[in-house]
């Protein structure tokens with residue numbers, strides 16, 4: 514007898530499940546990629562976006578602001594200086610958000626493994642949903658990666674963004690190792706975690722203690738003409 | 739000044755500025771190498787800019803000769819009238835590592851000198867700005883100095899993960915792929931020391947997906 518594959522859906526209240534599924538169905542069909550590129554892998558994105566491979570048929574399109582974007586594409590090596598900006602961007606994005614690491618450089622440093630200036634493992638600094646390895650991956654691979662992401666979202670399996678809240682101490686620790694103990698971002702991640710009920714075992718720790726000790730209250734920027 | 743006048747002028751320059759040594763490149767007629775003592779550089783540049791129309795300083799490069807205890811500075815000058823390049827080579831001591839700025843003669847030198855100061859720690863007196871330039875996050879020793887061991891720095895400050903998916907092993911077993919034996923690699927990395935927490939964080943399904951994608955990728959690469 515032929516086995517019928519049953520997809521693993523989430524359990525729970527039937528009604529909420531219907532809404533969740535509807536939610537995820539819609540979410541998976543309208544993904545905005547933040548227009549921000551690092552490294553050289555970005556060169557494969559124009560063909561992905563334009564008519565040859567046309568990612569818009571999957572409902573994926575570029576977006577100019579992190580506040581309205583769903584996907585953060587890291588398209589190659591990330592220098593320490595860029596990583597700071599990437600972290601600021603990532604924290605500004607609204608949840609649920611997805612990170613795709615394109616290129617070998619985001620997996621383990623790639624050909625820059627021995628450089629003092631680039632971060633090696635992207636997943637030490639933010640949770641990564643998907644890697645598309647290659648130096649650099651072809652548009653076909655990127656499209657295929659986007660399709661896997663869409664599938665994962667539909668099945669409700671792409672929840673890595675929650676890890677950032679649940680293990681904030683770990684990520685913050687790695688950031689502090691590179692940027693120094695004074696490192697702070699305008700986003701109050703701990704506050705958000707508490708607000709949305711995403712506090713996990715790793716939310717607090719020695720590194721968040723350092724943060725709370727050195728944290729300066731944010732001041733509004735001076736407005737001047 | 740035309741080209742033949744310039745050649746005569748350059749051949750004569752060592753009579754006017756002591757210690758200047760001119761070597762014309764026999765590969766490329768447009769290149770002139772000039773070696774001179776460090777204290778004669780400004781004199782030389784003034785002459786070359788004022789009399790021979792070398793108004794463009796395209797770069798200053800630096801070489802660290804750690805065994806000689808010296809930095810070599812190379813000033814690349816271009817003339818739009820003669821279409822000639824002069825590279826003026828000087829040597830300055832590595833310790834204490836200071837020299838004078840030529841910002842007053844050539845404005846772009848400000849950037850080059852700031853860059854060299856950042857990468858080699860060579861200080862230029864009279865430069866407009868010797869602050870951090872590109873490596874704003876860097877607090878260690880200047881990374882282009884020969885005594886800085888980039889590999890060791892990476893070992894100490896970053897962790898690493900092996901990327902050796904199954905499909906790659908299959909390819910290698912079939913005789914495909916490029917395998918460079920350890921002793922032929924210029925840098926060989928010792929086996930990554932994964933901390934417990936890294937393991938925990940890198941074990942999600944994403945890795946699996948990526949290996950599949952890579953297979954797709956390599957297929958397309960092979961196909962075209």
Ligand code: SF4
Nearest residue numbers: 589590616617618648
């Ligand atoms: S993996 Fe290759 S193409 Fe991609 S960023 Fe690194 S060096 Fe560039």
